[in-house]
Amino acid sequence: MTVALVIAAFLALWWILGQMSLRSFWIQTLNGLSFGAVLFFLASGFTLIFGLMRITNLAHGGFYLVGAYIGIMLMALTGNFFVALVVSALAIMLLGLFTERVLLRPIRGLEKPEVLLTIGLTFVLGDLSLAIWGGDPMPVPVPGFLEGPWRIGDFAYPRYRLFVLICAVVVGVVLFYIERRTRIGAMVRAGVDDRETVAALGINIKAVFTGVFMFGAFLAGFAGVIGGGFLSVLPGQDFEILLFALVVVILGGLGSLPGAVLGAVLVGLIDSFAKALVPELAFFTLFAPMALILVLRPRGLLGRES
Amino acid sequence: MELVRRLSPTARLKLFLLASAIGVGIALPYLVSPFLVGLATLALIGGLFSMSIDLLGGYGGLITLGQAGVSAAAGYGVGYMANRVGAGHTTQILTGLAVGLLVSAIFGVMAMRSDSVYFIMITLAQGMIVWGLSIRLNRITGAENGLTGISRPAGLTLYWQYYWFALGVVVLCSLLLYVLVRSPFGSATRGIRESESRMRMLGYNTSLQKFYLFMVAGFFATIAGILLVYLNQFISPSSAHLTASAIGVLQAILGGMGTLVGPLIGSFVIVFIRNVVSQYLERWPTLLGLTFIVVILFARRGIVGALSRGWRAWLLRRYGEEMTRADRQAELAADVALGAKTSGPS
Numbered sequence: 001m002t003v004a005l006v007i008a009a010f011l012a013l014w015w016i017l018g019q020m021s022l023r024s025f026w027i028q029t030l031n032g033l034s035f036g037a038v039l040f041f042l043a044s045g046f047t048l049i050f051g052l053m054r055i056t057n058l059a060h061g062g063f064y065l066v067g068a069y070i071g072i073m074l075m076a077l078t079g080n081f082f083v084a085l086v087v088s089a090l091a092i093m094l095l096g097l098f099t100e101r102v103l104l105r106p107i108r109g110l111e112k113p114e115v116l117l118t119i120g121l122t123f124v125l126g127d128l129s130l131a132i133w134g135g136d137p138m139p140v141p142v143p144g145f146l147e148g149p150w151r152i153g154d155f156a157y158p159r160y161r162l163f164v165l166i167c168a169v170v171v172g173v174v175l176f177y178i179e180r181r182t183r184i185g186a187m188v189r190a191g192v193d194d195r196e197t198v199a200a201l202g203i204n205i206k207a208v209f210t211g212v213f214m215f216g217a218f219l220a221g222f223a224g225v226i227g228g229g230f231l232s233v234l235p236g237q238d239f240e241i242l243l244f245a246l247v248v249v250i251l252g253g254l255g256s257l258p259g260a261v262l263g264a265v266l267v268g269l270i271d272s273f274a275k276a277l278v279p280e281l282a283f284f285t286l287f288a289p290m291a292l293i294l295v296l297r298p299r300g301l302l303g304r305e306s
Numbered sequence: 307m308e309l310v311r312r313l314s315p316t317a318r319l320k321l322f323l324l325a326s327a328i329g330v331g332i333a334l335p336y337l338v339s340p341f342l343v344g345l346a347t348l349a350l351i352g353g354l355f356s357m358s359i360d361l362l363g364g365y366g367g368l369i370t371l372g373q374a375g376v377s378a379a380a381g382y383g384v385g386y387m388a389n390r391v392g393a394g395h396t397t398q399i400l401t402g403l404a405v406g407l408l409v410s411a412i413f414g415v416m417a418m419r420s421d422s423v424y425f426i427m428i429t430l431a432q433g434m435i436v437w438g439l440s441i442r443l444n445r446i447t448g449a450e451n452g453l454t455g456i457s458r459p460a461g462l463t464l465y466w467q468y469y470w471f472a473l474g475v476v477v478l479c480s481l482l483l484y485v486l487v488r489s490p491f492g493s494a495t496r497g498i499r500e501s502e503s504r505m506r507m508l509g510y511n512t513s514l515q516k517f518y519l520f521m522v523a524g525f526f527a528t529i530a531g532i533l534l535v536y537l538n539q540f541i542s543p544s545s546a547h548l549t550a551s552a553i554g555v556l557q558a559i560l561g562g563m564g565t566l567v568g569p570l571i572g573s574f575v576i577v578f579i580r581n582v583v584s585q586y587l588e589r590w591p592t593l594l595g596l597t598f599i600v601v602i603l604f605a606r607r608g609i610v611g612a613l614s615r616g617w618r619a620w621l622l623r624r625y626g627e628e629m630t631r632a633d634r635q636a637e638l639a640a641d642v643a644l645g646a647k648t649s650g651p652s
Contacts, residue, residue, distance in 0.1 A: 056423045058430070106603055111423050112369050112645050113602045116559070119371065119552055120598025127591035239548055243434040246427050254424065280445070283438025290431060291416050298419040 001296065019277055027157065028272045034161040034230070036268020037168030041223035042241065043248040043260040044175060045216030051192045051255030052212050054111055059099060059118040060220050061242030062125035067092045067224025068233040069133045071140045081143040089221035096217025100210050122238055130235045140228035160229055167226060171219075172261060179257060188212060192255065244271070247286050251293050253303025262301055315621060331473055335466040347469045349570075349577040350476045351533045356557040356569030357483060358526035363555065364564035364643040365487055366519050367499030368417075368425045371551045372433025376413065376524050377531025378546030379436055380406030384532055385453035385541045386446055395459040402532045409436070410524025418517040421502060422645075430548060437546040452542030456535055472533055476570075479526055483566055486522065495519055499642060553594065560601050562610030564639025571609050607640045 017025060046060050067088050074084035099121065107113045142160050149156035179185040187208050190198045199205040224233075227241070244267055252263025267286065274285035293300060310318060335343050355377055363369040383405030387398040417428045440447040447453065462468045486492055494515055497505045502512050535541045544550065553576060554569075561572025579597075584590055605612070614636040 050423075054423070056427060103599065103603070110645050112426070113606060115423055115426050116369070116555065117599055117602040119548075120556075120595040120602065123549070123552070123591045123595030123598065125595075127589055127595065131589060131592075239434065243431055243438070246431045250427060250431065254427075280442050281439075282442050283435050286438075287432075287435045291412070294416045294419070294428060298424075 016273055016277070023155065024276070026155070028276050029269065030157055030161060030165070032269035032272030033265065034164045034168075034268070035272060036264040036266075037164050038223050038227035038231070039241075039244055039248050039267055040168050040260060040264035041171060041219050041226065042245045043252070043264055044171075044257060045219035046245055047249050047252075047255055047257065047260045048188070049213055049216040050249075052188055053209050054109075055104065055118075055213070056111070056115045057099075057118050057213075057216065058115060058242060059121040059125065060216070060245060061238035061240075062122040063092050063095060063217050063220035064224040064227070064241050065129055065233065065235075065238040066095065066125050067221030068140060068228035068237075069129055069224075070221070071225035071228055072133070072138060072233065075141050081141070081146075084140070085222065085225045088225050089218045092221025092224070093214045093218040096214045096220075097210065099217070100213040122242070126235060126238045129238075135235050137232040137234035139230075139232040140225055142229045146229075158230070164226055164230070171222075175257060184208075184211075243283075244286075247290055249300070250290055251300060253300030256300070256302045256304070259300055259302035315625070316617070319617065328477070331477075332470075335469060340465050343469050344465055345577055345581060346574075347465075347472050347537055348534075349574040350469075350472050351530050351537060352554070352557060352577060353570035353573035354476045354479055354533070355527055355530035356554045356561070356573050357480070357566060358523040358530065359551075359554045360558040360563055360566070360569045361483060361487070361495075361526065362519060362523045363558060364568075364639060365492065365499060366495045366516065367643060367645075368421065368516065368519070369555065369644075370429040370433075370523075371426055371548060371555065372413070372429035372431070372436075373523070373527050373554055374548070374550035375433030375436035375546050376406055376410050376527040377534065378440065378541070378543075378550070379409040380528040380531035381535035381541045381545060382440060382447055382453070384535045385456050388456040389448070389453040390446070398456075399532060402535070403528055406524060406528025406531060407521070410521050410528070414517045414520035414524065417520065418513045430551075433546060433551050434548055437543055437548070440543040440546050447543070450543065452540055454540050456539045456541070458536050458539065462536070468537060472537070475529065475533060479529060480566060480570075483526070487566065491518070549591070549594075552598070556594070556598055556601065558608075559606065559640070559644070560597070560608055562608030562614075562636065562640055563643040565608075565610045565636050568608050568610040568640075575609070606644055607637060611637050611640050 020028070042060060042064060046057060049055055049057050070091050071084045071088040074087055075081065078084060099118070103117060103121065104114055107117065146160045146163050148159060150159045150162060177185075179188065187198065187203055190203075191205060191208055195205055198208075231237075248260060248263035248267050250263075251266055252259030252261070266289070270285055270289060271282070275282050278285065297303075310321065313321070330337075334346055338346075355373065359370055359373050362373075380402040384398045384402035387393040387401045391397075393401075413429070413432045416432065417425055420428055441449055443449070457463070458468060462471050487495070494505070494510060497508075497510070498512055498515060498519075505512050505515075531545075534545070557572035557576050558569040559572070560575060561570065562568030579593075580590060583593055587593070601608075607615070614634075618634065618637065
């Protein structure tokens with residue numbers, strides 16, 4: 001299985017290198033990785049929430065979109081990108097609090113109604129965004145020092161996308177540190193394995209649930225502002241980004257943080273090269289690897305058998 | 307008449323409702339305006355689409371958020387043959403059927419080893435990929451502009467002709483579904499809904515059973531897709547979008563999951579609300595989302611569940627307990643389908 005995947009990857013690489021110059025190969029790779037970075041912010045929150053609470057929060061795409069719009073609004077108000085980034089993410093965190101405490105609490109434990117409720121919430125968020133911010137695509141303005149290309153020799157690449165990549169690495173390291181090394185992380189990991197026992201040990205599991213849900217929402221808002229800097233923000237993007245995030249967790253394995261990293265990198269690269277090489281099939285190229293994984297490893301590459 | 311008198315009150319009520327529904331259904335073009343007949347056609351087709359979702363979700367416990375992908379694929383099959391190839395109606399319909407069934411088979415193989423939330427996510431992604439393809443694959447699908455110029459076969463061109471045709475097809479499909487859910491196949495399907503592991507212990511190949519179920523549901527979704535494309539004489543990417551799939555699910559839940567008539571009722575309600583509201587309000591998706599949330603929070607048993615509960619309460623007052631024992635199935639079907647705990651023994 002692993003051997004087959006490695007061989008497939010090499011064949012794909014060989015074919016791609018035959019199709020394009022080395023320079024555009026590196027540019028597409030970086031494009032794919034920076035898009036993957038945004039997907040990682042989104043998918044890591046999604047997967048954490050699922051792993052702990054078994055809640056599939058399809059409103060994550062809606063959170064992303066609203067986060068991006070709030071970011072644009074705050075940029076216009078304050079002019080400071082980092083204020084916009086943090087405040088917008090905090091606002092989405094509050095939206096997460098409302099979703100978890102008010103909307104999802106009454107149907108706690110009913111997995112299917114929970115999913116369907118969050119899809120209803122996505123419709124509301126998307127349509128209200130359209131009502132408030134209109135239908136024209138707009139970008140989140142990026143700070144001056146991140147504008148323009150970064151050059152080494154004759155190779156130039158947008159600074160902002162590199163900044164996104166660095167952000168992803170930092171967030172990834174912080175997430176892994178929290179999950180593996182801190183008391184909170186231990187509670188979350190224990191909760192994933194056995195909720196009842198954790199509750200019986202005197203840990204307030206409900207508070208942990210709410211906290212993780214809010215944290216996931218925070219990351220979605222964060223992703224919206226960061227992603228809005230180079231993928232412009234427009235209606236309908238909530239569903240599109242949700243599709244990408246779902247494919248990330250289906251490939252990587254639901255509930256697994258390393259799976260989210262692997263899935264995000266894979267989906268980002270596949271999408272980037274597909275858009276460059278076979279633009280008409282852009283979405284379909286996600287489909288083939290997804291089908292393959294689902295048939296061979298239904299729980300995803302790094303997912304645990306339930 | 308003697309036969310009717312020997313039936314239980316519930317059976318008599320059902321018979322009466324069915325007869326009047328079919329009567330009103332046939333007489334409808336004489337009773338209301340062409341516009342309303344058009345809406346009723348849409349609601350019938352939406353009801354069939356929703357029934358296919360309910361077959362998976364209500365009977366099999368597998369909720370899909372990608373069924374619009376299957377019907378849209380069938381619709382694009384028809385549209386491609388009509389618009390791009392210029393083939394005759396037989397070829398169009400056969401292509402639509404073939405494409406719908408092929409897509410169902412591929413999706414079925416991908417989803418058959420999953421269940422519950424996983425199944426929802428996989429089907430959502432599948433449906434959205436059909437949408438993505440339809441928006442990008444300009445040569446075949448006409449991208450955002452869609453495919454136009456899909457004419458109806460001779461004899462079905464007028465609105466009332468098409469209404470009666472759609473009515474006939476939907477009634478026929480409902481009959482097929484009625485037989486199906488009462489067959490051993492239907493029992494095995496419900497068995498998977500109630501406990502897949504137990505079914506596996508009993509020697510059933512549950513993955514295969516789920517694949518068959520997906521194919522059967524896909525067949526009815528395909529029929530709905532073909533009916534819809536000839537109704538609109540047009541198809542565009544929005545027909546494959548998650549919104550279309552989600553509306554189908556909402557109709558099934560609002561009407562009553564795990565009952566065949568529920569999705570049909572739900573479809574009439576949603577089509578009606580949508581048309582009334584869009585005359586006064588631009589924010590249909592918001593209303594759709596709010597309806598979703600409210601129905602999920604407060605009305606998961608749906609209209610059929612609520613009516614059945616009311617009817618049982620009336621029976622209880624009139625005839626006492628022994629009459630009401632057998633009649634809780636429709637009321638509780640949605641609870642089982644959506645994974646709720648049933649409230650005590652019946």
